[in-house]
Amino acid sequence: MKLDKPRDRYNNHRRYFDNIAYARSCTSHKKNNYDGSWIKPPEYFLLHKENIRSKLIETLDGVLNGNRKIDFLNVSALYPSGFIYFLSYIDYNVLSLKNIIARQSKSITVRQMLNYIKEGYLTGACTNFKNSNNEMISKWRFYSGESATFPEDYDEVEDFIRNHTKSDDDFLLINSAISEAVTNVINHAYSNKNNNKWWMFVGLNEVDNRLAVVISDQGQSIPVTVPIKATDRVKKWFSFEKMSDHDLIRIATIASRTTTGLSYRGKGLKQILDISKSIENSEVHIYSRKGLCCFGTKHDEKNTMDFKTPISGTIISWLLPLGGEN
Amino acid sequence: MTIYLDVAKDFYKRPAARCKVDGKYSGEEFREGILTKKIQEAIDSNQQLEIDFSGVTMAGSSFLDEAFGGIVRSKKISSKLLLNILTIKTKKESWKFEIIKYIEDAGKNKD
Numbered sequence: 001m002k003l004d005k006p007r008d009r010y011n012n013h014r015r016y017f018d019n020i021a022y023a024r025s026c027t028s029h030k031k032n033n034y035d036g037s038w039i040k041p042p043e044y045f046l047l048h049k050e051n052i053r054s055k056l057i058e059t060l061d062g063v064l065n066g067n068r069k070i071d072f073l074n075v076s077a078l079y080p081s082g083f084i085y086f087l088s089y090i091d092y093n094v095l096s097l098k099n100i101i102a103r104q105s106k107s108i109t110v111r112q113m114l115n116y117i118k119e120g121y122l123t124g125a126c127t128n129f130k131n132s133n134n135e136m137i138s139k140w141r142f143y144s145g146e147s148a149t150f151p152e153d154y155d156e157v158e159d160f161i162r163n164h165t166k167s168d169d170d171f172l173l174i175n176s177a178i179s180e181a182v183t184n185v186i187n188h189a190y191s192n193k194n195n196n197k198w199w200m201f202v203g204l205n206e207v208d209n210r211l212a213v214v215i216s217d218q219g220q221s222i223p224v225t226v227p228i229k230a231t232d233r234v235k236k237w238f239s240f241e242k243m244s245d246h247d248l249i250r251i252a253t254i255a256s257r258t259t260t261g262l263s264y265r266g267k268g269l270k271q272i273l274d275i276s277k278s279i280e281n282s283e284v285h286i287y288s289r290k291g292l293c294c295f296g297t298k299h300d301e302k303n304t305m306d307f308k309t310p311i312s313g314t315i316i317s318w319l320l321p322l323g324g325e326n
Numbered sequence: 327m328t329i330y331l332d333v334a335k336d337f338y339k340r341p342a343a344r345c346k347v348d349g350k351y352s353g354e355e356f357r358e359g360i361l362t363k364k365i366q367e368a369i370d371s372n373q374q375l376e377i378d379f380s381g382v383t384m385a386g387s388s389f390l391d392e393a394f395g396g397i398v399r400s401k402k403i404s405s406k407l408l409l410n411i412l413t414i415k416t417k418k419e420s421w422k423f424e425i426i427k428y429i430e431d432a433g434k435n436k437d
Contacts (some may be wrong), residue, residue: 148343149350158383172383172418179342180386186348187388193347271387 010186038071038103039063045075045082047287054309056082060089063100072105078113080140080201080214081287082315087117088199089312091144092218108134117142128187130156146198148183161211162167164322170279174211174320177272178202181215181316184269189219189314207227211320218313223248245291245307253286253295272316281321288314327373328413331364334381341385344392353392360400361393367369368411369403379416387424405433 021320039062042055063070090097097118105111116129120142132138142148142158158175165171185198196219226248227240240248253269276284276296283296289310333341336408337360338351345354347402368375379385398405414422 147349148352150340150342154340162383168417169419172385173420174384175384176418179340179384180388183343183348183386183388186343196348 024203037067038069039067040049040071040073041075041086043074044077044079045086046077047081047085047307047315048285048292050307050309053082053307055161056086057309057311060086060093061169063090064093064236068094068099069101069103071103072110073103075105075110076107078110080203080212081285081315083113084199084201084214084216085287085311085315088144088197088216088218091199092195092197097260110132112137139204141202141204142200144146144197145182146186146197148179148186150182157202157204161322164209164211166323170323172276174322175279177275178213178215180271181213185215185217185219188225189217191220209322211318211322213318213320215313215317216313216315221310221312222252222286222289224289224313226252231232245289245310246293246304247291249286249288249291250304253293266271274281275320276318279323283319285317286314287311287317329364329368329371329373329375330378331360331375332381333385334379336360339381339383341382341389341393343386344388353389353396354391355359357393357396357400361397364396365403365408365411369407373411374413375411376413376415379414379418380420382416385418385421390421390424391428394425394434397402398429398432399435405429 039059042052044052045056047053047056059070087097090100094100101113102118105114112132112134113129116132116137129137129140129142141153143154145151158171161174162168162171165174182198182200186196189198190196197217199216201212201214203210203214205212223245227235229252230238230240243251253273266320273284273295276282281296283294286293286295290306290308292307293304333339333356337356341351341353341356343349343352346352364375364377367373394408398408399401409426412425412429414425416422
């Protein structure tokens with residue numbers, strides 16, 4: 001192999017040691033006698049394909065039932081919606097990622113992502129992927145909290161949006177909608193107001209000039225709260241118990257009341273969806289309980305459906321082309 | 327003559343959420359901590375109140391509604407008087423319209 005350039009020598013050096021780490025991880029189970037007791041998650045962490053979604057949910061059920069050992073060996077891709085669901089579920093129900101024993105993935109990207117998340121939880125600092133030399137990872141930021149106040153390092157996200165949108169108006173519209181989505185979780189997602197946690201991935205894609213925002217909660221889910229929000233008159237018109245979850249999500253996007261029943265509240269979801277209409281080629285996907293509802297300027301009907309296996313809480317996923325100069 | 331309130335400098339550049347329990351820089355905190363005092367100052371001295379959102383990078387509907395609609399709902403001032411003394415300076419025109427709407431709606435509901 002010809003290694004003329006310093007970058008080639010670095011990459012080869014790195015691959016060698018990554019392979020060593022991978023080989024060690026394959027044999028560690030023998031040293032620690034873990035054979036036969038590991039939970040094996042699906043190869044992909046995603047929620048939009050039935051069989052893979054079911055396997056991911058089954059993995060989390062296993063963790064909740066007491067098995068803290070997860071074998072990530074064959075996990076090769078962490079889709080944002082699936083991964084944030086995994087993280088939020090474990091964080092909310094198992095109390096800490098520190099309690100999880102993990103076998104490393106063969107995939108360098110997956111391994112690094114999980115290590116960054118773990119480091120963030122262990123140190124209490126915000127997870128910052130930008131130091132990664134992996135392009136797939138370095139564009140992502142991860143935030144979580146129980147209040148609507150964003151940390152100081154969110155400045156970076158604002159700078160990205162501001163520099164990549166056509167106008168101040170677009171920047172303020174998008175940034176305010178992100179804030180409102182988080183506020184929605186705090187105000188409306190949970191019946192118990194003592195634990196209003198939210199989790200958020202933000203993807204800053206310089207190459208495609210796109211912003212990805214994925215927000216998760218572990219609250220009541222939209223299909224649970226819609227029948228609660230409905231007025232008595234509306235309840236006479238609809239049999240909510242017979243409606244699919246994706247129809248209930250759709251109703252929630254046009255309803256103007258909230259669980260509080262007060263007319264001046266409940267604007268958050270509409271504000272979020274208005275963006276998907278005003279920015280070309282943007283998409284919003286809402287996962288809640290069994291339902292998936294898709295919105296956007298290229299609305300895809302076939303991706304609106306109910307799955308067999310419910311998730312807890314709600315995930316809102318946006319993909320926004322920003323349209324400004326790089 | 328005008329009294330000025332710079333939201334980013336006098337309060338925070340990223341105000342969010344409705345109630346104090348939801349976050350440090352909520353609409354309720356803004357209303358009770360700064361806005362009410364400035365409005366009273368403007369009324370007492372017969373001046374206009376200009377609220378400058380230029381440095382603010384996010385202002386969701388929850389924050390704006392609780393701050394401006396909330397002050398009318400709390401009966402500290404009528405919607406008519408508030409709209410008379412208030413000027414909003416912002417790069418985002420829709421915030422102006424939103425604020426006016428929340429004030430007007432709060433006035434109607436109060437009546």
